[in-house]
Amino acid sequence: MPALFMNGWFQLGAAAIVQFVVGLPFYFGAYNAIREKVFNMDVLVAVGTSAAFLHSHYTLFRGAASGGAEQPLYFETSAVVITAVLLGKLLESSAAVRALREAGGSGGTAASQATVIRAGQELRLPADQVRPGDDVLVREGEPLPVDGIVTQGEASVVEAMLTGESLPVDKAPGDPVWAGTTLASGQLRIRARAAGGATMVSRIYALVRQAQSSKTTIQRKVDQLAGWFVPLMMMLATATFAAWYVWLAPGDGERAMMSALAVLLAACPCALGLATPISLVIASGKLARQGVVVKEAGALERLALLDAIVVDKTGTVTEGKPRLTGMLAVQGSRSALLRNAAAAEADSAHPLARAIREAAAAAGLVPPKPAGASFLPGRGVEAAVDGRRFAVGNAAMADEQGWAKDERIAAFAAERERSGETVLYAAENGIAVGALAFADPVRPSSRGAVRRLRRSGLAVVLATGDREAPALAAAREAGIADVRHSMLPAQKLRLIEQLRAEGRRVGMAGDGWNDAPALAAADVGFAMGDGTDAAMGAGHIALLRSQLTGIGDALAISRLTMRNIRQNLAFAFAYNAVIIPFAACGMLKPWMAGTAMALSSVSVVGNALRLGPRLARLAGKERP
Incomplete structure (x- = not known):
């Protein structure tokens, strides 16, 4: 038996293993695509490598049977193509795993065991068996096993894996803590609020996985392109075979087959x-490391195109932790006013409601349980307190309901608002009985964040339900010139729609349930980390640090990512535009075409992987 046949037989066996065992996923993918009447990359891989394998198989046995001259075989070409494509997928998967690890991993950074105090006894339990309301003890150096509220102790907690901030954060009773963060010093007793899959770190992981599995507009266009590109290339390969066999090399089936195979x-x-998914996977992981969680890949693409951003005031530009600074009671005592207001606001998540409850608790007041509470979006709340209808709301609510405000309340409100404070009015059975003033300081980082956004080409608009005086004071301190005050949720929504109708690409940042409609309507909605579940659910991107600096980080990273994706696509298209004509003209042998295809894939992956270090440097350099 000729030596070529023995060598060819070895090639046949090795190629068969690669083609029909290692390459099995491509055949399944091609089968499913054809069954759905679509064409994708798997179809072209399956057809091209199968053509190389079967042609070599025919050549090998024809030569052995006839004892004729040796003919070139292309078993190794089919094996190289499959191996190269799998290498690209391996690199993509590795990048995805690394991004997920940077985003907090699969929850492995949280403690697997928790010390739970039940009936005065310390019990060691699996963390996912902790129930809401359980008291959990965490000692120095231990990772926190649950989300919860500190009830006893003071300590420093490293929250870098959630917020990207490396410095420890001091925690005291009443402060929130999250699973996966680490107790740097001290000891804490925590009232559990969520454990296992319900913790913040698990939700972040799920959001990152969701973003990585979703598709951008560019990806969908590439999929559509593949839908007609694949059959077009198959027709081109057929035309190449016919051209060589009929005109260029009449009757030379070998030459015609080699040219057609090279095209495939x-x-x-x-x-x-x-070109697209690897860059997006890397970007979403880096953003999560900076405390910015992208919930859908399309948001990252739209973010790069923003030219305007609307921001809420309370909890977004300001700290979101207002404190009660003054009260005026025109009927009854100040203690009774605070007690009744705390009762009416008992179930409200608004920052001002929390400030009222905290002030009542600090004063040692025990509010009665309210009945029939009703919340008026952007206005206030009404509830039955001790058999009387007690209401707390802003000036818009007071005007709508016709509360009679005497001169003392009006003077108090005017004086407080001139100093930038926010005023709420209280009424009992439809008659104003007093007013409460609150101060909510602007975040120290807000001015620098606004300046950075403006440098990036974004128009910044402050839209708040607060009155004109405190809104202008906060805007002036943050460096925002365009201020819209006294806005109800529906008016914020109309503002977003109006800006988009003018051709603007609009982002919206907010943290309250009254911001949810505008967050959902914006091109990109930024939900602040301290916000309500409604805001977090409506937003497209979650900012875990609850600072506007996260928007600047996300904007810079998204623009660099989209530039990287465009580079990848340009390289891929340029490769096809150059190589395919050479293959059709017979200037490339099949193994050369297969190698060039493999190198193009590896080059695109390599360019995408360069994005990681560049994003890390960018995030640090751009931060004000």
């Missing part, structure tokens, strides 16, 4: 398929 192998759109 060169045309495999592997680089196109890899």
Whole structure:
């Protein structure tokens, strides 16, 4: 038996293993695509490598049977193509795993065991068996096993894996803490609020996975492109075979087959398929490391195009932790006013409601349980307190309901608002009985964040339900010139719609349930980390640090990511535009075409992987 046949037989066996065992996923993918009447990358990989394998199989046995001259075999070409495509997918998967690890991993950073105090006894339990309301003891150096509220102790907690901030944060009774963060010093007793899959770190992991599995507009366009590109390349390969067999090399089936095979192998759109997802996977992981969680990949693409951003005031530009600074009671005592207001606001999540409850608790007041509470969006709340209808609301609510405000209340409100404070009015059975003033300081980082956004080409608008005086005071301190005050949720929504109708690409940042409609309507909604579940659910991006600096980080990273994706796509298209004509003209052998295709895929992956270090440097350099 000729030596070539023995060598060819070895090639046949090795190639068969690669083609029909290692390459099995491509055949399944091609089968499913054809069954759905679509064409994707798997179809072209399966057709091209199968053509190389079967042609070599035919050549090998024809030569052995006839004892004729040796003919070139292309078993190794089919094996190289499959290996190269799998290498690209391996690199993509590795990048995805690394991004998930940077985003907090699969929850492995949280403690697997928790010390739970029940009936005065310390019990060691699996963390996912902790129930809401359980008291959990965490000692120095231990990772926190649950989300909760500190009830006893003072300590420093490292929250870098959630917020990207490396400095420890001091915690005291009443402060929130999250699973996966680490107790740097001290000891804490925590009232558990969430454990296992319900913790913040688990929700972040799920959001990152969701973003990585979703598709951007660019990806959908690439998929559509593959839908017609694949059959077009198959027709081109057929036309190449016919041209060589009929005109260029009449009757030379070998030459015609080699040229057609080279076209099929060169045309495999592997680089196109890899150009977008790897960059997005890396970017979403880096953003999560900075405390910015992208809930859908399309938001990252839209973010790069923003030219305007609307921001709420309370909890977004300001600290979101207002404190009660003064009260005026025109009927009854100040203690009775505070007690009744705390009762009416008992179930409200608004920052001002929390400030009222905290002030009542600090004064040792025990509010009665309210009945029939009703919340008026952007205005206030009404409830039955001790059999009387007690209401707390802003000036818009007072005007709508016709509360009679005497001169003392009006003077108190005017004086407090001139100093930038926010005033709420209280009424009993429809008659104003007093007013409460609150101060909510602007975040120290807000001015620098606004300046950075303006440098990036964004128009910044402050939209708040607060009155004109405190709104202007906060805007002036933050460096925002365009201020819209006294806005109800529906008016914020209309503002977003109006800006978009003018052709603007608009982002919205807010933290309250009254911001949810505007967050959902914006091109990109930023939900602040301290916000309500409604805001977090409506937003497209969650800012865990609850600072506007996260928007600047996200904007810079998104723009660099989209630039990287465009580079990848340009390289992939340029490769096809150059290589396919050479293959059709017979200037490339099949193994050359297969190798060139593999190198193009690896090059695209390599360019995408360069994004990681660049994003890390960018986030640090751009921060004000």
